Amino acid sequence: MIVARADHPEAGTRAATRCLDVCAKALAASVFVAECVCDRPFAPVIIRVMRWELFSQITRKLVAVREFEPQRDAARYAEQLLLSHPDLFARLEGGAASVAARMAARTIATDHLREICELPHAVAELQSSMDNSTMGAGERLVRVAALAYLVCENDLIRDDLPAGFGLVDDCIVLRAARLATANVLGTDHFTEDLTTVHYLSVAIDDALLPSIEAALALAAELELRTRPLPDAIVERAIYELIENPPTDYPPPLLLPDYTPTRVTDSPLLLSAGQIVETDTGLIVIEFRDGTQIRRNRDATLEYL
Numbered sequence: 175m176i177v178a179r180a181d182h183p184e185a186g187t188r189a190a191t192r193c194l195d196v197c198a199k200a201l202a203a204s205v206f207v208a209e210c211v212c213d214r215p216f217a218p219v220i221i222r223v224m225r226w227e228l229f230s231q232i233t234r235k236l237v238a239v240r241e242f243e244p245q246r247d248a249a250r251y252a253e254q255l256l257l258s259h260p261d262l263f264a265r266l267e268g269g270a271a272s273v274a275a276r277m278a279a280r281t282i283a284t285d286h287l288r289e290i291c292e293l294p295h296a297v298a299e300l301q302s303s304m305d306n307s308t309m310g311a312g313e314r315l316v317r318v319a320a321l322a323y324l325v326c327e328n329d330l331i332r333d334d335l336p337a338g339f340g341l342v343d344d345c346i347v348l349r350a351a352r353l354a355t356a357n358v359l360g361t362d363h364f365t366e367d368l369t370t371v372h373y374l375s376v377a378i379d380d381a382l383l384p385s386i387e388a389a390l391a392l393a394a395e396l397e398l399r400t401r402p403l404p405d406a407i408v409e410r411a412i413y414e415l416i417e418n419p420p421t422d423y424p425p426p427l428l429l430p431d432y433t434p435t436r437v438t439d440s441p442l443l444l445s446a447g448q449i450v451e452t453d454t455g456l457i458v459i460e461f462r463d464g465t466q467i468r469r470n471r472d473a474t475l476e477y478l
Contacts, residue, residue: 283337285473347393
């Protein structure tokens, strides 16, 4: 109960306003958060545990992901890469049929499978990052939307391709969510995310690259789109994604109609690539736009 003191009526009014504000935030949060805490008075609600339909589906999907083993499954992934992207190896002597191509494909396959096997960790990191009290509702929506992509039945690439080949797009979308919200948690991973997305893109069919670019742009646009909106509206959109995960991509969002004032560019442009150099674990890939990326012998990536 709020009591306004006769000698300081404005103090009672301010207290009542603060109380109503806290109650409103708590009510909005209770709609979509299974468990929440406040680490200081009137702090934004912090997501601790999310247990609803979206996360149940993600848990089931990650069971299959944990069955992959990079060294064991790399041969099948490499075969898929050689068959579906022979042009990646066209500048090597002998093309996709050469020993050099097969060795490079095996190296790329092992790296990609390691990234795929990191999906459980990436999911956990995205979820725990939403505990950050500086993260706004818009940034949380970007990250929840990326998690929702994991369970889309009709995403950009079928999940049931051999040896995890159909999970490359899932890895890219999670990286895109981190890129789109890098200002919240710092830019420590920014270059790593960019180079990794580029490296993963060599497994994407050329015709699908514009769609992958659009997915990267969508994450950035979503963060901009939600900036002027009240938190309660954005939280409702988050709740809907958690309770009713989408089956199609891009997902429908419970947000007001939006007319962009400018085109949101993708964080990076993707184009078809070709291996121009390979030597015992070292691979240089050149993309049509002139970008070059080098996979070093220690498995690190860098732009040239």
